[in-house]
Amino acid sequence: MRPFDYLEPETLDEALALLADDPDDTLVMAGGTAIVILMKQDLIRPARVIGLRRIAPLRAIGATDEGLRLGALATHGALARSPEVRGHAAALASTFAAVATVRIREQATLGGNLAHADPAQDPPVTLLALDGVAVARSKTRARRIPLDALFVDLFETSLEPDELLVAVELPRLPVGARATYKKFLPATLDDYATVSVAAVVATDATGACTHARIALGGAGPVPLRARAAERSLLRRRLDDAAIREAAALAAAATDPIDDLRGSAEYKRAMAGVWTARALREVA
Numbered sequence: 001m002r003p004f005d006y007l008e009p010e011t012l013d014e015a016l017a018l019l020a021d022d023p024d025d026t027l028v029m030a031g032g033t034a035i036v037i038l039m040k041q042d043l044i045r046p047a048r049v050i051g052l053r054r055i056a057p058l059r060a061i062g063a064t065d066e067g068l069r070l071g072a073l074a075t076h077g078a079l080a081r082s083p084e085v086r087g088h089a090a091a092l093a094s095t096f097a098a099v100a101t102v103r104i105r106e107q108a109t110l111g112g113n114l115a116h117a118d119p120a121q122d123p124p125v126t127l128l129a130l131d132g133v134a135v136a137r138s139k140t141r142a143r144r145i146p147l148d149a150l151f152v153d154l155f156e157t158s159l160e161p162d163e164l165l166v167a168v169e170l171p172r173l174p175v176g177a178r179a180t181y182k183k184f185l186p187a188t189l190d191d192y193a194t195v196s197v198a199a200v201v202a203t204d205a206t207g208a209c210t211h212a213r214i215a216l217g218g219a220g221p222v223p224l225r226a227r228a229a230e231r232s233l234l235r236r237r238l239d240d241a242a243i244r245e246a247a248a249l250a251a252a253a254t255d256p257i258d259d260l261r262g263s264a265e266y267k268r269a270m271a272g273v274w275t276a277r278a279l280r281e282v283a
């Protein structure tokens, strides 16, 4: 690895001030699980690295008046074990538990995961289906970014170079909503998903669908919402015909690439299969 200056601020304000000094030549590091690999491969060569791990308040996970707030430095392991996360949606806790291996989960953070913007990652998919909003801060600004506006392209987000992710906020779910996350892992259990699907639905007393969210991972350059599929379910009973139609629309919304985990055609077909499985479960 090339030499670089390493700074470890104790507070968020200190970190934001350091970042504002030289945003284009500075890299922030949380758990380091994604970024250290890229540095060792010499794909990125930061002059300065700001380690975030001492900023303890960014690890907080807690209920708010509107729903749930997840600190950007919370690890996947802490999030998987959190009673607050499980209370909000058990599917969210199991999404964090589905990331990689225990070693990665105890080191890697939510903020690092979202900022890394690999479309095959797990948490963004469920967080999108739960209408998650990223909270970003710079030295001079604070803004809230709906997650589907955070992911711009492969490994690219709408964060500015002087911004840090500080949290993700989730609104309370509609009463009676049911959620699931399905990670299709045909190779090994610690792999990235070939495709993944999160589905959230709520129905009224007649069984008609009043709320539908379907999000997919590994199915395009960014984690994506299958909006036409969601719309097709509204005001309908979640019977087999409705589920099959929505699954076909979800598959049509994908734009996967050929890679080691399968051809684009295979992944598109699997997106349909796993969307149908997810919807049957929540129905």
Ligand SMILES: Cc1cc2nc3c(=O)[nH]c(=O)nc-3n(C[C@H](O)[C@H](O)[C@H](O)COP(=O)(O)OP(=O)(O)OC[C@H]3O[C@@H](n4cnc5c(N)ncnc54)[C@H](O)[C@@H]3O)c2cc1C
Pocket: 027, 028, 029, 030, 031, 032, 033, 034, 035, 036, 037, 052, 072, 073, 098, 099, 100, 101, 104, 107, 108, 109, 110, 111, 112, 113, 114, 115, 116, 120, 121, 122, 123, 159, 163, 164, 165, 166, 190, 191, 192, 193
């Ligand atoms: C072997 C292995 C297997 C993996 N398997 C999976 C898997 O199955 N599922 C999955 O979802 N992921 C997987 N990952 C990816 C990894 O879990 C995520 O990339 C991880 O969450 C990154 O978090 P981190 O804290 O380590 O990020 P870091 O490596 O520290 O940083 C990643 C990027 O985010 C930026 N960053 C970090 N924190 C912030 C912040 N607060 N604000 C702004 N930018 C920030 C960094 O500058 C960098 O660009 C795997 C990684 C490895 C090494």
